[in-house]
Amino acid sequence: MGDDGDAFDVIVIGAGPAGEIAAARAVRGGLTAAVVEERLAGGECAYYACIPSKALLRPVDLAAEVRGLPGLELRGPIDAAAVLARRDEVVSHLDDSGQVRWIEDRPATFVRGRGRLAGPLRVEVTGPDGDVRTLQARHAVVVATGSDPLVPGVPGLREARPWTNREATVAEQVPKRLVVIGGGAVGCEMAQALHALGALETTMLVRGGRLLSRFEPFAGELLADSLRRDGVDVRFGRSAVRVERAFLDGPVTAHLDDGVQIEADEVMVATGRRAAVVDLGLETVGVPADGPIEVDATMRATAVPDGWLYAVGDVNGLNLLTHMGKYQSRLCGDAIVARARDLPGEPARDTADHAGAPQVIFTDPQVCAVGLTESQAREAGLPVRVVEDDLATVSAARLQADDYRGRVKIIVDEERRVLLGATIVGPAVLDHLHAATIAVTAEVPLDRLWHAVPVFPTMSEFWLHLLEAYGL
Numbered sequence: 001m002g003d004d005g006d007a008f009d010v011i012v013i014g015a016g017p018a019g020e021i022a023a024a025r026a027v028r029g030g031l032t033a034a035v036v037e038e039r040l041a042g043g044e045c046a047y048y049a050c051i052p053s054k055a056l057l058r059p060v061d062l063a064a065e066v067r068g069l070p071g072l073e074l075r076g077p078i079d080a081a082a083v084l085a086r087r088d089e090v091v092s093h094l095d096d097s098g099q100v101r102w103i104e105d106r107p108a109t110f111v112r113g114r115g116r117l118a119g120p121l122r123v124e125v126t127g128p129d130g131d132v133r134t135l136q137a138r139h140a141v142v143v144a145t146g147s148d149p150l151v152p153g154v155p156g157l158r159e160a161r162p163w164t165n166r167e168a169t170v171a172e173q174v175p176k177r178l179v180v181i182g183g184g185a186v187g188c189e190m191a192q193a194l195h196a197l198g199a200l201e202t203t204m205l206v207r208g209g210r211l212l213s214r215f216e217p218f219a220g221e222l223l224a225d226s227l228r229r230d231g232v233d234v235r236f237g238r239s240a241v242r243v244e245r246a247f248l249d250g251p252v253t254a255h256l257d258d259g260v261q262i263e264a265d266e267v268m269v270a271t272g273r274r275a276a277v278v279d280l281g282l283e284t285v286g287v288p289a290d291g292p293i294e295v296d297a298t299m300r301a302t303a304v305p306d307g308w309l310y311a312v313g314d315v316n317g318l319n320l321l322t323h324m325g326k327y328q329s330r331l332c333g334d335a336i337v338a339r340a341r342d343l344p345g346e347p348a349r350d351t352a353d354h355a356g357a358p359q360v361i362f363t364d365p366q367v368c369a370v371g372l373t374e375s376q377a378r379e380a381g382l383p384v385r386v387v388e389d390d391l392a393t394v395s396a397a398r399l400q401a402d403d404y405r406g407r408v409k410i411i412v413d414e415e416r417r418v419l420l421g422a423t424i425v426g427p428a429v430l431d432h433l434h435a436a437t438i439a440v441t442a443e444v445p446l447d448r449l450w451h452a453v454p455v456f457p458t459m460s461e462f463w464l465h466l467l468e469a470y471g472l
């Protein structure tokens, strides 16, 4: 599908996972598309987030599995240099040519530069050489600019040049002493990975009372136990009130709210994200630029009345997860095609974002969840019944490891007898999440689920335990 000079049916700003898929889906529907990217095609996910962090965590996971079995022995500590070298391979040495090729093969036009809205259906792109090119969209502009790390306003913190995910995931060397601020997904994953790779003195400052506070409480408890067993110093109810680094390459000192000072080689900030809406020209089309772009169920920006502007991925704030951004992009691309071609019927609408997206935290233990937690379900006034099981009682757990520790919890809607949510925490459980996702999304009646016989001896027998405990 060719384009017509600088006019395209669809212009996508941002070539992260969400932007790439929105463009691909529009092209698949017969439209032309241009994708504008300022930095690297593939986005945060491919170079500074999901992919490198998982490359750093995989050996940690494997080492934990090996340690769980007598007869297998690690020959020494994990070889950090080898892991970092493999991480470099996995992120293609920060070379995005493969990803650009993927976009061009859709086919879509790749435009390198910073995109900015310049009125309805117009995008100005400032290229690496400073030249400005104006692109015109016939049907839609999709904002897929992602999010940036949020650095809290702790005195001295910015001046101390803290690591965010962007420095931590591509680090060339692992600091011996590390302070991590934040006990969410990034803080937990990176603290565990870097500690195992040589940050022997790792301290986590968690301002609340638990890790992963959006998950069921037992998830954070099991993870905190594991981190502490490994030697990570997890401090709850603690914040940094001041941070200082006197010399460029010198140590950094975190002053805590209890008067304690911690000296470290690096301080990492993992305190959440901010939608990337700065200097995007949103004001030229009447969209507020003070937070995520609000969208409807087809990812169309609610502030643009005639409906040509869309926002997918982190920038709409619905779910800061790659797979959810890509899901939104499939819906968005299809909706653009349906509207552009005047296809009959309603375009596909978002039904997964609000039901509780599936998520895995790739730590040891793995933390997997989908749907509502117990407290969310109760707050929503749903008729809730909870069933839990100790995963160590599943036959396969004895085969998996000595001293297997894990737990599973399901939330049942007692009136409809369907699953509202599930949380599974333990070693080697992440691939079990999709069964729960199917049960929650497809609203499989428990009486049908009962006939999905789990294989012996696999960890999936926890389903049998849960359904028997429920009374089936």
Ligand SMILES: Cc1cc2nc3c(=O)[nH]c(=O)nc-3n(C[C@H](O)[C@H](O)[C@H](O)COP(=O)(O)OP(=O)(O)OC[C@H]3O[C@@H](n4cnc5c(N)ncnc54)[C@H](O)[C@@H]3O)c2cc1C
Pocket: 013, 014, 015, 016, 017, 018, 019, 036, 037, 038, 039, 040, 041, 042, 043, 044, 045, 046, 048, 049, 050, 051, 053, 054, 113, 114, 115, 116, 144, 145, 146, 147, 165, 169, 186, 276, 280, 312, 313, 314, 315, 319, 320, 321, 322, 323, 324, 325
């Ligand atoms: C450390 C870490 C680990 C993570 N691990 C996981 C995980 O395991 N699984 C998971 O599902 N999620 C994970 N996430 C979340 C995931 O990275 C994001 O949800 C995902 O990257 C969002 O995709 P996106 O396409 O919306 O944005 P991004 O990936 O941020 O891509 C946006 C792109 O837009 C470009 N851009 C921005 N502004 C402009 C502009 N004006 N003009 C042109 N281009 C622009 C940027 O350069 C970037 O390439 C992780 C996040 C972090 C920080």
Ligand SMILES: NC(=O)c1ccc[n+]([C@@H]2O[C@H](COP(=O)([O-])OP(=O)(O)OC[C@H]3O[C@@H](n4cnc5c(N)ncnc54)[C@H](O)[C@@H]3O)[C@@H](O)[C@H]2O)c1
Pocket: 152, 153, 181, 182, 183, 184, 185, 186, 187, 189, 206, 207, 208, 212, 213, 239, 270, 271, 272, 273, 319, 320, 321, 359, 360, 361, 362
């Ligand atoms: N495996 C995965 O799926 C994965 C991994 C990493 C990140 N992510 C995504 O990336 C997003 C960002 O992750 P994140 O960990 O940065 O954010 P988060 O929202 O998960 O956690 C932020 C943490 O920082 C704390 N915090 C916030 N402000 C603070 C302050 N001023 N001082 C001290 N602590 C403060 C919060 O209490 C919380 O514990 C998440 O929403 C998640 O969806 C996903």
